[in-house]
Amino acid sequence: MKLLEGKKALIFGIANKNSIAWGIAQALHEHGAEIGLSYAIPQLEKRVSPLAEQLGVTFVEMCDVSSDEQIEATFAKAAEHFGEIDILVHAIGFAPREELDGRYVDTSREGFKIALDISAYSFVALSREAAKLMPNGGSILTLTYYGAEKVVPHYNVMGVAKAALEASTRYLAADLGPDGIRVNAISAGPIKTLAAAGIAGFRKMLTYTADRTPLRRNVDQDEVGQTALWLCSDLSSGVTGEIVHVDAGYNILGMSEPPEKWE
Numbered sequence: 001m002k003l004l005e006g007k008k009a010l011i012f013g014i015a016n017k018n019s020i021a022w023g024i025a026q027a028l029h030e031h032g033a034e035i036g037l038s039y040a041i042p043q044l045e046k047r048v049s050p051l052a053e054q055l056g057v058t059f060v061e062m063c064d065v066s067s068d069e070q071i072e073a074t075f076a077k078a079a080e081h082f083g084e085i086d087i088l089v090h091a092i093g094f095a096p097r098e099e100l101d102g103r104y105v106d107t108s109r110e111g112f113k114i115a116l117d118i119s120a121y122s123f124v125a126l127s128r129e130a131a132k133l134m135p136n137g138g139s140i141l142t143l144t145y146y147g148a149e150k151v152v153p154h155y156n157v158m159g160v161a162k163a164a165l166e167a168s169t170r171y172l173a174a175d176l177g178p179d180g181i182r183v184n185a186i187s188a189g190p191i192k193t194l195a196a197a198g199i200a201g202f203r204k205m206l207t208y209t210a211d212r213t214p215l216r217r218n219v220d221q222d223e224v225g226q227t228a229l230w231l232c233s234d235l236s237s238g239v240t241g242e243i244v245h246v247d248a249g250y251n252i253l254g255m256s257e258p259p260e261k262w263e
């Protein structure tokens, strides 16, 4: 059975085939959704266009979410192309590179502003615009990370931005719930994507988590896509304001070493 037949989904945050947004796009498309894709900067078009083609996507728009004008223009085009939409996916996060090194206490005012603007405020702005195109209700989804809940070395100001994003998920769910719009977040375990590629020691982090998660492995983009499919479909009709962990169970641990270590 196809879960999203006749549904229209707008997905922000695709950079390349490794993007979590692409894992989600494929999962939603497989279940019959019509997809629209948005990317950040002109240089990404050559990566995104062939992917769009694979899913028969004809709505591919550039939108830098730090610009109110670009957000407005993108939704005006979406309104023209789709009329109404049913699903919004926000898979965007950014902090200046230098903020993801050294100590959080050294975060600059500008770095803080940028990280919270791009990673958290953009979710509010996109949700407000998307809600206008959801007269019959809908499902809104964002991507977060464990660094919002607990200190992860070097995640720094992104952890604070993700904490704001998670709180926004709850406030947006409360505001939009009466209109039949659900708002949820997936807290994904570490996955090697473009956003992770620039992080010193990321490969070590992947081994660290794979050695400790209850499932003794990491998760991938397809698994995030499957949970996104559930949250975007009527299977989750009673779920809103929730943060769903897709992290092979890492977040439940109270001690980071597996039992063997204590024997």
Ligand code: NAD
Binding pocket: 013, 014, 015, 016, 018, 019, 020, 021, 039, 040, 041, 063, 064, 065, 066, 090, 091, 092, 093, 094, 118, 143, 144, 145, 146, 187, 188, 189, 190, 191, 192, 193, 194, 195, 196
């Ligand atoms: P990615 O690099 O493929 O995606 C991040 C996207 O954000 C890119 O497409 C980038 O172009 C976009 N972006 C950055 N600044 C933007 C701007 N100003 N306007 C519009 N778009 C902008 O990496 P990803 O890992 O797929 O990240 C997607 C989401 O998943 C992010 O929110 C990230 O924080 C979250 N996440 C990632 C992991 C991980 O380990 N990879 C884990 C948990 C959560």
Ligand code: 0WE
Binding pocket: 093, 094, 095, 096, 097, 100, 144, 145, 152, 153, 154, 155, 156, 158, 190, 191, 194, 195, 196, 198, 199, 205
């Ligand atoms: O949210 C993220 C990545 C966010 C990110 C990555 C970059 C790299 C390039 C935000 N901004 C930038 N800016 C750049 O210039 N993740 C959840 C992946 C991630 O990033 C980490 C992690 C994990 C996990 C950074 C430090 C520690 C762990």
